[in-house]
Amino acid sequence: MKRQVLVIEDEPNIAEAISFILSRDGWSVSTHASGTTAVQAVRDAKPDVLILDVMLPGKSGYDILQDLRSADDTRALPVLMLTARGQKTDRDLAERLGVNRFMTKPFSNSEILTNLRELVGG
């Protein structure tokens, strides 16, 4: 059975490239572009792993991560965060909120694949 990954990213061309890379690697990929409804999208999709952008319309990736970590059904979901801001303060904030991996844009495709495989233990 294919592993499920949800990509929450409002940049359509980035989401499309990530989707293609992961699909070709054997993942089942779904995407979502809104920050406001992101938590509900996670609950609906029930992914094995989440790729989460930080700057999203309506709600930031940090706020979404905080919500996920404070709810029983999403607390343990592995999250790979993507951001254009790679400063130490951003990384520290993400780690305090419970992120599993933190990557800065622009990223390499192989880096995303490696991180995701490690996050789901395969």
Add this chain to the structure above:
Amino acid sequence: MPHSRLTGSRIRERRLVLGLKQAALAKEVGISAAYLNLIEHNRRRVGDSLLEALAKALKTDPAVLAEGAEAALLGALSEADKRLPQAQAELDRSEDFAGRFPGWASLVMAQNQRIQELEQMVEALSDRLTHDPELAASLHEVISAVTAIRSTAAILSGGGEVDQEWQDRFLRNMRDEGMRLSSAAQGLVEFLDAGSSEEVVPIGPSEELATFLDANDHFFPDLEAPSAWKAGARDQAIAAVIAESAALTSREAQDMARHFLLQYIEDAEAMPIQAFQTARTAHRWDPAALAREFRQSLPSVMRRIAFLPPTSDGTVAGLISCDGAGALVVRKAVPGFALPRFGAACPYWPLFQALAQPERPIRAVVRQPGGARRRHVCQAVCVQQDALSFDRPPVYEAYMLIRELDDALDGDALSHAAPIEVGSTCRVCPRTDCAARREATILSAG
């Protein structure tokens, strides 16, 4: 009464000012001359009652002898020590230092103040870069576009299987992202070079003055009234204009504004607004004809042409001036002609051709790269800034009036003239084959 170890020095100084002998003063206050000598050389502390007696004999206040003008200096030395504790200044000997070397101590104080001012300036600049929403948005656009391009390009060139439909789709995405990147980068360059038009914190007196002039579009209606021109009323009218400005916060900027406005009043008096606006239209914005009519210099007329608001003819003009070193002094922008906010301008501007040929008016049609590629008429002249003197070399300044080429105003000769290709400043000029280039551009050729 608290008093410093420099009290003795002040007693001695005051005694010498009054022309009193040490022995005479000692006798008057009931101590030996030897003891007074020790006090005066700061080797003995002075009790309150003796201090009062000495102050009375020296016809001054005990506080003046006890505290003196050094209090501020000592405070400043203490503040300087706190700023750089690693220097391990001998703070317990600061009174000795201030007393023995007051000039050096004043220098330390002045440098400490200067450091504080520069730190505030750096903080303001840093704050501008960190919190400017326009800059943050532009950077986010650049990074997003680069991310999409990098990831998509890696898919296409990575060797894995990509069917034709996906290839076409990814190529379209890359083209779109490339255009977006170009646009975002251009926006970033314009922001960094020209600055955002709003919410910019002025840095330094020159920028405060520029902000003040831009906010008023270089036009001051209150100074156009004859009542503001009278000798006694000028200073008051100028002070009122300056007082109303939120941009002019430093004394230096206010002084610069005062100088500018004084010249503005002189121009207004020599070329009253209504008469000048009528003549400006009648003479088709020709500075030379207006200079003849009003018997004024070309720079004065150019200022008036550029600073007075447009009338029904709708024409507007900008004005640039520079000093003899080529540094831009006045920058009144005109639509379609980019001016650098910082750094040096394009050497091909007629302004600099005029600077090399004093007293010879120069007129040229120019065109800048990018955008609508509008053509502008530039009229420039370089004049001597002050009166001729046998004691020093002449100081020159140059002015350049800029307005968009208008067939109705400029006639066939100018309308058909081949424009001189000029830039704004090298950093944002795409012409790579320019002989006058002083630094590399950050734009691609275009």
